[in-house]
Amino acid sequence: MIGTGYVGLVTGACLAEQGNHVWCVVIDEDKISRLNAGIVPIYEPGLEDIIKRNVSQGRLKFTTDTKEAVKNSFFVFIAVGTPPDGNGNADLKYVLQAAQNIGACMEGYKIIAIKSTVPVGTSYKIKTIITEELTKRGRTDIDFDVAFCPEFLKEGSAVDDFLSPDRIVIGTENDRTSAFLRELFSPYVQREPRILTVSISSAELIKYAANAMQPTRISFMNELANFCETVGADIEEVRRGIGTDKRIGPAFLYAGVGYGGSCFPKDVKALIRSAKEKGKDLSILQAVESVQAFSATLARRIEAEDTIVVNLRYRSGALGSINVTTLTYPKNLEGSITILGEKGTVKIGGIALNRIDTWEFDQPHPMDKEVEQANTNPTSVYGFGHLDFYSHVIEALKGNINGVVEGREGRKTVEIIQAAYQSALSGGQVKPCAMPR
């Protein structure tokens, strides 16, 4: 077992429980003594006992030496992580590294079975890497087969899921590999023959499809819940009403904060990205992600807003956008207003709108000189404007001066803020002027 994390440890331990001799490759030496002592880094009911029992009976061994593990094994499983990279693709560096390590030390026929969740085509890449490593070593005489065996365990019931799975999917290229893997897994599905043998590409996609279908149901329910609020229906009643339909079923029909966990968000994203790379848009899944992004924010009962982006279209046709966040660490980088016009451009920036960064017009203007003096250097995000502002308000209230912004004009700002909330709730476009007054 290359990779002794969540999947690798559960798979290794449960395979040993069935009487197989299993070597688990661990990167961190310290982890080995803890695992040998039955100290399990994850909480999974039943796992600790299985590990202790199989370690003490000599069927489950932990090592940092890939060569030792590969030498002693007929099946070599790859169960390393495939976290998202910066773009949401599955980062394959651990998987490809594992393949290289296997190719560098393999001495005889092996079945390389991939358990990590990977985009379609990755198993063939793994095959190519192993072949290249064998060629480098002048060992093209060594035969091997690659298979893809997706893992469907749920964190929290992983042992039960492994020992009595709904189904086992085996993706292979030939009958020989399929027969060996069926024999390995058949004890877990003895009561019902639920082993599906499919092509490697289908198996790779089955895993992503399973992890995308459940979020799809969740996002669907969240979108409906939103609509329920608008029309006065009760999403719980709707859930019961549709969940009892056998064709729909009750699982993953709860509206709430959306989907989470270690796999759903990353796998939905990775599937969308991998399709995009092949020139295909998975539009339903893109919608699932947008509903998720929206629901996750809505359901978070935060006391203050953190981030908002508003796109505005003025009656005149002009476009504007507002981006605000209070999540700035350790201090504001900038508060800015940018106005782009046909005859000039102005950008006021700085941490507190304290600096005129750009002031450019096609014609000179009397204010140009004043602008040169306008930059200040405040010590905090509050700038120096508040005092001036308050004294101005006081003077206006006393009737000594006119306010810079008159009440009716100021109300437009409040309407825009209100419209932003309204749009967040409805998920659609809103017209500030149509807001209830």
Ligand SMILES: NC(=O)c1ccc[n+]([C@@H]2O[C@H](COP(=O)([O-])OP(=O)(O)OC[C@H]3O[C@@H](n4cnc5c(N)ncnc54)[C@H](O)[C@@H]3O)[C@@H](O)[C@H]2O)c1
């Ligand atoms: N956790 C789940 O619920 C779950 C369920 C189904 C599928 N999966 C998929 O299974 C894969 C593994 O997930 P996980 O949750 O077990 O990840 P994990 O991060 O818990 O474990 C991965 C392990 O691989 C080790 N590793 C990395 N490179 C290695 C190498 N070259 N040699 C040996 N060990 C190496 C890491 O040290 C780590 O311990 C992922 O692709 C994931 O998407 C996870």
